[in-house]
Amino acid sequence: MIKKEDIYLMSPIALQKFLFNLEARRITKQKFQKEFYEKLQELKKSQNYSISELQALQMEKLKIMVEHCYNNVPYYRNLFDEIKLQPSDIKKLEDIQKIPILTRDCVKNNRGSLTASNIPKNQRLSRNTSGTTGSPMHFFVDLKSYSLNRAYMWRYWNWAGFNFDDRRISIQGRRIINRDRTEVPFWMHNKWDKQLFFSTYHLSEKFMHYYVDKMFEFEPQAIEAYPSAVYVLARYMDEKNIKYKLNAVFTSSETLYPIQREIIERVFQCKIFDKYGLSEMFFISNECEYHEGLHLNMEYAVTQILNGQDLTESPGTEGRIICTGLENFSMPLIRYDTGDLGEFLPNECSCDRKSPLMAPVKTKAEDQILTPDGRYVSGSLLTFPFKPMRNIKKSQIIQDDVHAVKIKIVKNEQYSKKDSGLLIGGLKKCLGNDIKITLEFVDDIARTKNGKFRWVISNVQRKMDLKNNI
Ligand SMILES: [Zn+2]
Secondary structure (H helix, E strand, O other): OOOHHHHHHHOOHHHHHHHHHHHHHHHHHHHOOHHHHHHHHHHHHHOOOOHHHHHHHHHHHHHHHHHHHHHHOHHHHHHHHHOOOOHHHOOOHHHHHHOOOEOHHHHHHOOOOOOOOOOOHHHEEEEEOOOOOOOOOEEEEEOOHHHHHHHHHHHHHHHOOOOOOOOEEEEOOOOOOOOOOOOOOOEEEEHHHOEEEEOHHHOOOOOHHHHHHHHHHHOOOEEEEOHHHHHHHHHHHHHOOOOOOOOEEEEOOOOOOHHHHHHHHHHHOOEEEEEEEEOOEEEEEEEOOOOOOEEEOOOOEEEEEEOOOOOEOOOOOOEEEEEEEOOOOOOOOOOEEEEEEEOEOOOOOOOOOOOOEEOOOOEEHHHEEEOOOOOEEEHHHHOHHHOOOOOEEEEEEEEEEOOEEEEEEEEOOOOOHHHHHHHHHHHHHHHOOOOEEEEEEOOOOOOOOOOOOOOEEEOOOOOOOHHHEO
């Protein structure tokens, strides 16, 4: 069956513009419903709550969610009956520990029974996770999620000084232009939402000057993007010594490496406001204007950091990030294992907001290399050997076997054998001598189907052993 998206992508550009605008108007309308304005007002109030007021609000929402799960979601009804748990047993936040952890596989295998029976089909939307790890996950969200998620988004954007009248450029996964296109435009303008979509799939050196020209013409106040996508643009501008002053760059969905942050902030002369969330749990935490960590959105989810024995880790210690969503009733996720590792920070933020801080999530589980001696080496650490490498334009690290790692490299004309020796030497310092490192020179490195870029891809089966994490 031909999908709607394929018909759109095959259409002539004039028709694409027309179809794009129709869809943009529909989605923009869906985002700015009455619920959006109400929620945003609520969130602007609760951001000033004390920690005990925030916890009380969380508890109130958690009770409603657990009650709903028991009454309307077969998976939870069976689970609670099996472990002899009543919704009334959840009296305080810590009681959430009584509910078993929900894994991604479990969601995949129980999609039907995790769907609430009391929400009509026309009141929910079907969604997929990106499937960067190979198999996408299907799930449902409430119809009003567009509005609710936008309210969280706008609170976060407001913290960065980005307001309703401002314009933004989006460089994310949406396919707006056919991949085969070789001439401008590589963008689409959503005039309903003051937003210019840049195609993530055409961000090559050849076309980059068109992007830069278009950006100057559009005059945005912010860019929202995958870190890797805005980094490509920033690197190009940095090399050409071009600067453009923005109020903020909003990043999410991929690990943001320190080297990326440094260059992006320099070129756009503003701070990055990073957000942590997943397709299935959108707004777990985000940075404020003080950039001392990511504030937990306590109204949105109960977030826990757990160790290998499922016990709570104290601030400053890394553990698994487990989240309970408080906003989505169509397919509730309680104690959902995000597959990511993170930590709470012990300090309060210098802003007046009392919600706790999380450190940036730098170790997505799939972004680590497993060494033959059983260590997990994070992508952040592996950026170091690449730092002095001036002659590498793009790279990617792939591990299919515990004893071998392949590095894909797009080199420039000055690249020499000396560079290879330096890189391999640096990588061996991180990974040890027992791992074989091969270099593969390529013309370009493709993004995944959803436009994301994973710098480290490990396909080695692993059992998470936190003690061995570095
Ligand atoms: Zn703050």
